[in-house]
Amino acid sequence: MISDNDLKHIIEEVLHSFKATQAVANQDEISQSDDILPDLTAVDLKKELLVPDPHNREMYMQLKESTSARVGIWRSGPRPLTRSLLRFRADHAIAQDAVFSNVSDACLESMELKSIQSCCKDKDEFLTRPDLGRRFDDKNIAILKDICPANASVQIFVADGLSSTAVEANAKDALLSIKQGLKSYDINVGTPFFVKFGRVPCMDMVSEILNPTVTVLLIGERPGLATGESLSCYMAYKASTTMPEANRTVISNIHNDGTPAVEAGAHIAEVIKKMLEQKASGLELKQ
Amino acid sequence: MILKTKLFGTVYSFRDVNDVMAKANEEKSGDQLAGVAAESLTEMIAAKDVLSHLTLEDLRNNPAVPYESDEVTRIIQDQVNEKIYSSIKRMSLAEFREWLLSYDTSPADIHRISRGLTSEMIAGVTKLMSNLDLIYAASKIKVTAHCNTTIGESGTLAFRLQPNHTTDDIDGIRISLFEGLSYGIGDAVIGLNPVDDSVDSVASILKMFQEIKETYDIPTQTCVLAHVKTQMEAIQQGAPADMIFQSIAGSQKGNEAFGLDASMMSDAMDLVLKEGTSAGPNVLYFETGQGSELSSEAHHGVDQVTLEARCYGFAKHFSPFLVNTVVGFIGPEYLYDNKQVIRAGLEDHFMGKLTGLPMGVDACYTNHMKADQNDIENLAVLLSSAGCNYFMGIPQGDDIMLNYQCTGYHDAASLREVLNLKPINEFAVWLEHMGILENNRLSSRAGDATIFFK
Numbered sequence: 001m002i003s004d005n006d007l008k009h010i011i012e013e014v015l016h017s018f019k020a021t022q023a024v025a026n027q028d029e030i031s032q033s034d035d036i037l038p039d040l041t042a043v044d045l046k047k048e049l050l051v052p053d054p055h056n057r058e059m060y061m062q063l064k065e066s067t068s069a070r071v072g073i074w075r076s077g078p079r080p081l082t083r084s085l086l087r088f089r090a091d092h093a094i095a096q097d098a099v100f101s102n103v104s105d106a107c108l109e110s111m112e113l114k115s116i117q118s119c120c121k122d123k124d125e126f127l128t129r130p131d132l133g134r135r136f137d138d139k140n141i142a143i144l145k146d147i148c149p150a151n152a153s154v155q156i157f158v159a160d161g162l163s164s165t166a167v168e169a170n171a172k173d174a175l176l177s178i179k180q181g182l183k184s185y186d187i188n189v190g191t192p193f194f195v196k197f198g199r200v201p202c203m204d205m206v207s208e209i210l211n212p213t214v215t216v217l218l219i220g221e222r223p224g225l226a227t228g229e230s231l232s233c234y235m236a237y238k239a240s241t242t243m244p245e246a247n248r249t250v251i252s253n254i255h256n257d258g259t260p261a262v263e264a265g266a267h268i269a270e271v272i273k274k275m276l277e278q279k280a281s282g283l284e285l286k287q
Numbered sequence: 288m289i290l291k292t293k294l295f296g297t298v299y300s301f302r303d304v305n306d307v308m309a310k311a312n313e314e315k316s317g318d319q320l321a322g323v324a325a326e327s328l329t330e331m332i333a334a335k336d337v338l339s340h341l342t343l344e345d346l347r348n349n350p351a352v353p354y355e356s357d358e359v360t361r362i363i364q365d366q367v368n369e370k371i372y373s374s375i376k377r378m379s380l381a382e383f384r385e386w387l388l389s390y391d392t393s394p395a396d397i398h399r400i401s402r403g404l405t406s407e408m409i410a411g412v413t414k415l416m417s418n419l420d421l422i423y424a425a426s427k428i429k430v431t432a433h434c435n436t437t438i439g440e441s442g443t444l445a446f447r448l449q450p451n452h453t454t455d456d457i458d459g460i461r462i463s464l465f466e467g468l469s470y471g472i473g474d475a476v477i478g479l480n481p482v483d484d485s486v487d488s489v490a491s492i493l494k495m496f497q498e499i500k501e502t503y504d505i506p507t508q509t510c511v512l513a514h515v516k517t518q519m520e521a522i523q524q525g526a527p528a529d530m531i532f533q534s535i536a537g538s539q540k541g542n543e544a545f546g547l548d549a550s551m552m553s554d555a556m557d558l559v560l561k562e563g564t565s566a567g568p569n570v571l572y573f574e575t576g577q578g579s580e581l582s583s584e585a586h587h588g589v590d591q592v593t594l595e596a597r598c599y600g601f602a603k604h605f606s607p608f609l610v611n612t613v614v615g616f617i618g619p620e621y622l623y624d625n626k627q628v629i630r631a632g633l634e635d636h637f638m639g640k641l642t643g644l645p646m647g648v649d650a651c652y653t654n655h656m657k658a659d660q661n662d663i664e665n666l667a668v669l670l671s672s673a674g675c676n677y678f679m680g681i682p683q684g685d686d687i688m689l690n691y692q693c694t695g696y697h698d699a700a701s702l703r704e705v706l707n708l709k710p711i712n713e714f715a716v717w718l719e720h721m722g723i724l725e726n727n728r729l730s731s732r733a734g735d736a737t738i739f740f741k
Binding site: 062073222 | 450451453458459462463619620659681682683687697737
């Protein structure tokens, strides 16, 4: 049984803690400011050493310059510091968001791209059934024929692949730059379009439907930690579903810290020109 | 052999043993991609029921890939101890599961029986086990191996130091390596996945590892995980290597895709024993992973758990020092999410141990899987409880070269402390001597790579 005294004590404690909570809430209101915390992900990890009292700081900093591995991050007990833990989580979050998000309608409109969809019905199926991500059903084939005139010299298209973020960040500039380059070479380009849930080999079926001489696919790459923006360009001369993999030419790492999109686009146009001249692509193409 | 059963009044029938084996698997996206998975959960349980009534003999007589056409099958079948096999062949899979779990079955009993098993039997019993069954049964099986030190002793948990770098930059490798040592990592092996698979580059990294090992008198073993042919050539040219690494598959065709066969692995083993730098006798290092056969179109319509078990049957032939599944590396088309990767990790570890291998696990995931670092930490705790020999140790679990994430430097001391496990004995003594470990805890010096510099 609780004595009256105990009960009184408990009530006093509860009231006291209630007041304390209120005080904290009030304080929050007062101290809330418009300041923004610094961007955790803007820190250059190569230049940050968290070991508090290293045996040889100069050597640590010098060796850290040579690698992007997460070294010199120290610990509390055996576990990483909160700062490192949150940075890792942020870097993984942006990579996962790149994979699991969709390219926005606004982005497609800005590129004036109409859209078709592979045989995958959603993102989950796209990730687990690569065989479906390379094919189209009759309905989408009909739409494709409707959007695009057949037999162009060069057919360019964009697909989300494993990074929608890469498409959002870099497809527009790359596409413009390729088109501009091809225009300067006087090479005719078919109407570009977008494939939702598309894998690289979907370019083979596109090629069989539209029959271009060269097919060009801009597609989001599988993201690494902290890098969701990398785009790849796959190209093939007279591509088909039966051609060997070795017929594909690829230019990867198209993003601001790799090859910037505009620069990559100009290079891609040059490669396309060579493909048309040599009537070849992939391993057979002399670059 | 009965391939039909009823559940809730509905009849489920199966085409053959491979069909039963595939459909009895816990859900895996790779089995669905291969078109061999059960179509409903009830069908999966029906398949488990049919499987539980099959005998070990039924599985011996129905290898996943025919004996005549597959070298891996021949190795698995030919290494069976016929006397031991005869004594157990009439056991059903249900009885075999219970035998493994029974208090009356000692670790020594399991070791003996292991010599009478084929990989299909091991895969079969795995499909009947729950996750805790897999942990409990594996915890009964201790498998040790010796290269320069002994891995797998009770109460130990080792780590491979994996100081990978995007361009094999020597300074970049060194800083990761020294920092790993300063966290108590590196007792399983110091092993680099090289970017450059050329003989010269592999040889120069092997030399660097050897120098570091000798300079600091580190009781461990080193390896550069290039293709087996490259490593052999480096050794023939005089490079110092304690062991040879190779990725392997569960079918001959899968091994061909990796560019190897059994005779090449025998040659590799002979070469290290003759011209390597280690004491041995266990001088090979294998990596595996569910789904690799399907990805090279070498799966023969067989499910990925059975093929994984067959990797271990193949590996056993070469008495390796290290074997680990790289369980979440291959992507969501084979293991979709955290649940599937955790299940596969537990299956692979158990199957490896029951095969008689000194089994470790690369508990890992890629960025297009529905899994994250929390899941991999969970798996590491589960596997440590199951007696897993080793994990990988990478700076905060972020492999900048292979572009995946796994267990990190910080996880080694954490797991050891929480589960009361120690590094490999000689290595633990060395860590104490270097002032990195004090009473099985990290010292104030630990975590500073530059304690190794004058």
